[in-house]
Amino acid sequence: MLPETALSKSEPTSSLTNFEVKDEDLPAFSDMRFENINELHLDHPGASDEDYRRRRDYIANLSKNFRETGAITDVEYTEKEQAIWRTVAARLEEIQSRRASAFYLDAKEKLGIGTERIPQLSEMNKRLNKLCNFRLAPIEGLVETRGFLSWLSYRTMLCTQYIRHHSRPEYTPEPDIVHEAIGHIPNFTNCDFADFSQFIGHGARIATDEQLEELGRLYWFTVEFGLVKENGELKAYGAGLLSSFGELENAFTNNVERRPFDLKQVINTAYDYSDMQPILYIIPSYGYLKETTRKYIESFSKK
Numbered sequence: 633m634l635p636e637t638a639l640s641k642s643e644p645t646s647s648l649t650n651f652e653v654k655d656e657d658l659p660a661f662s663d664m665r666f667e668n669i670n671e672l673h674l675d676h677p678g679a680s681d682e683d684y685r686r687r688r689d690y691i692a693n694l695s696k697n698f699r700e701t702g703a704i705t706d707v708e709y710t711e712k713e714q715a716i717w718r719t720v721a722a723r724l725e726e727i728q729s730r731r732a733s734a735f736y737l738d739a740k741e742k743l744g745i746g747t748e749r750i751p752q753l754s755e756m757n758k759r760l761n762k763l764c765n766f767r768l769a770p771i772e773g774l775v776e777t778r779g780f781l782s783w784l785s786y787r788t789m790l791c792t793q794y795i796r797h798h799s800r801p802e803y804t805p806e807p808d809i810v811h812e813a814i815g816h817i818p819n820f821t822n823c824d825f826a827d828f829s830q831f832i833g834h835g836a837r838i839a840t841d842e843q844l845e846e847l848g849r850l851y852w853f854t855v856e857f858g859l860v861k862e863n864g865e866l867k868a869y870g871a872g873l874l875s876s877f878g879e880l881e882n883a884f885t886n887n888v889e890r891r892p893f894d895l896k897q898v899i900n901t902a903y904d905y906s907d908m909q910p911i912l913y914i915i916p917s918y919g920y921l922k923e924t925t926r927k928y929i930e931s932f933s934k935k
């Protein structure tokens with residue numbers, strides 16, 4: 633059986649076992665393997681901007697410190713970076729007020745994620761820690777799938793700290809602080825969502841290569857592009873939707889086929905990350921997602 637948290641609401645309390653991740657349980661970050669991210673891809677809008685590349689490398693190095701010290705280093709963002717945040721956050725906030733889940737909007741406020749300034753991972757980490765025993769860990773770039781997802785089993789999300797290039801505020805080919813703070817982080821204030829994430833993490837640690845691909849699809853159609861039925865209304869909770877003007881608007885148009893969440897179908901549905909998403913899946917609740925995922929991951933060890 634997978635461990636349960638004491639915070640679960642959807643199971644009878646008699647079947648619960650307390651499960652807490654303590655700081656001393658965390659593996660050493662210095663052991664982690666990374667993809668080489670020293671070179672920006674050519675399609676990155678900042679690829680030929682020397683100043684941008686230097687600044688991105690500088691912030692990436694601050695993030696890297698975490699693996700040696702275990703402490704999150706705050707970034708002193710420049711006025712130019714704050715201006716990018718203000719532009720993107722304000723425009724997203726307007727669309728989100730109509731399209732984002734009420735739970736998400738409330739969580740964003742609780743975490744102090746507003747339109748005025750870039751929030752620091754350290755302050756959001758403190759609040760997440762108290763709410764659902766969840767953590768954030770800075771990372772300098774992309775990590776291979778199994779490594780990235782496995783960290784969720786320690787109730788830890790790896791997050792970048794640098795921000796996208798000013799020439800394309802609506803676009804980034806890689807995760808940045810906008811995607812992390814506006815897309816992912818508020819969801820971890822929901823303990824069912826935090827537990828669900830941890831189950832995905834457990835799965836990633838024991839999955840065969842084929843199962844890992846399935847998990848990647850589950851992550852994509854939920855954590856990144858999930859829709860939820862909330863008080864009879866369709867709302868977005870996926871980070872890829874909530875941090876993108878285009879995807880968030882598109883998700884509610886006739887360009888998209890919106891299907892009820894069906895785990896078997898989701899883990900067998902291919903996706904294309906380079907284009908607007910044509911298919912999205914609707915969960916009935918976070919508790920449902922958590923319990924369905926738990927059963928699915930439990931089946932891994934029986935095969």
Ligand SMILES: [Fe+2]
Pocket residue numbers: 807811815816856871872
């Ligand atoms: Fe993401």
